Amino acid sequence: GNSVTQMEGPVTLSEEAFLTINCTYTATGYPSLFWYVQYPGEGLQLLLKATKADDKGSNKGFEATYRKETTSFHLEKGSVQVSDSAVYFCATQGAQKLVFGQGTRLTINP
Amino acid sequence: DGGITQSPKYLFRKEGQNVTLSCEQNLNHDAMYWYRQDPGQGLRLIYYSQIVNDFQKGDIAEGYSVSREKKESFPLTVTSAQKNPTAFYLCASGPLRDSREKLFFGSGTQLSVL
Numbered sequence: 001g002n003s004v005t006q007m008e009g010p011v012t013l014s015e016e017a018f019l020t021i022n023c024t025y026t027a028t029g030y031p032s033l034f035w036y037v038q039y040p041g042e043g044l045q046l047l048l049k050a051t052k053a054d055d056k057g058s059n060k061g062f063e064a065t066y067r068k069e070t071t072s073f074h075l076e077k078g079s080v081q082v083s084d085s086a087v088y089f090c091a092t093q094g095a096q097k098l099v100f101g102q103g104t105r106l107t108i109n110p
Numbered sequence: 111d112g113g114i115t116q117s118p119k120y121l122f123r124k125e126g127q128n129v130t131l132s133c134e135q136n137l138n139h140d141a142m143y144w145y146r147q148d149p150g151q152g153l154r155l156i157y158y159s160q161i162v163n164d165f166q167k168g169d170i171a172e173g174y175s176v177s178r179e180k181k182e183s184f185p186l187t188v189t190s191a192q193k194n195p196t197a198f199y200l201c202a203s204g205p206l207r208d209s210r211e212k213l214f215f216g217s218g219t220q221l222s223v224l
Contacts, residue, residue: 006152032211043114043200043215044153089152096160097143097168098213102152 023090133201
């Protein structure tokens with residue numbers, strides 16, 4: 001079945017640094033791809049999505065581009081803030097469900 | 111306010127005890143899901159339901175049971191057969207046609223073994 005693999009965490013950056021969290025996928029066909037975010041003590045919420053190749057999803061300064069040639073959907077942000085500290089999950093569509101990666105914990109220091 | 115509510119926030123289980131985690135949603139969603147979250151392992155699907163009185167096993171259903179008697183409720187029972195129940199449990203829901211896209215999550219229940 002479809003699956004995603006995320007870069008190992010945790011990731012620690014200083015405020016205003018550039019962020020990349022890597023995600024690669026294995027899929028039959030071209031399923032939609034997603035990034036979900038989990039802030040401390042909360043459930044997950046959808047951050048952004050892309051539904052086809054070369055689509056770029058964006059939200060709250062985060063971006064990710066669906067790249068068929070490299071089977072990737074890396075999450076990027078140009079200047080992170082302390083409030084971006086959270087766990088980030090890459091996800092794709094499985095049969096009747098979403099399939100999540102293992103999550104990457106991001107900590108931003110002031 | 112519409113949303114998905116999990117309770118309790120923290121739960122402790124004794125040896126040999128069954129415990130039930132509550133999940134209620136007032137979003138009128140058909141599909142509901144239970145995920146288990148362990149550090150470094152991401153989310154693993156336990157059970158899901160797409161319609162009242164019907165549910166399907168996910169990837170790690172052993173030691174768990176569910177019911178879906180009402181559209182808005184999808185309780186999860188962690189039975190004594192689950193030998194390693196300590197984890198963070200997340201309930202989610204979504205409209206059936208979008209359930210493979212956007213899910214709405216509760217704030218989770220942390221289950222620990224005494």
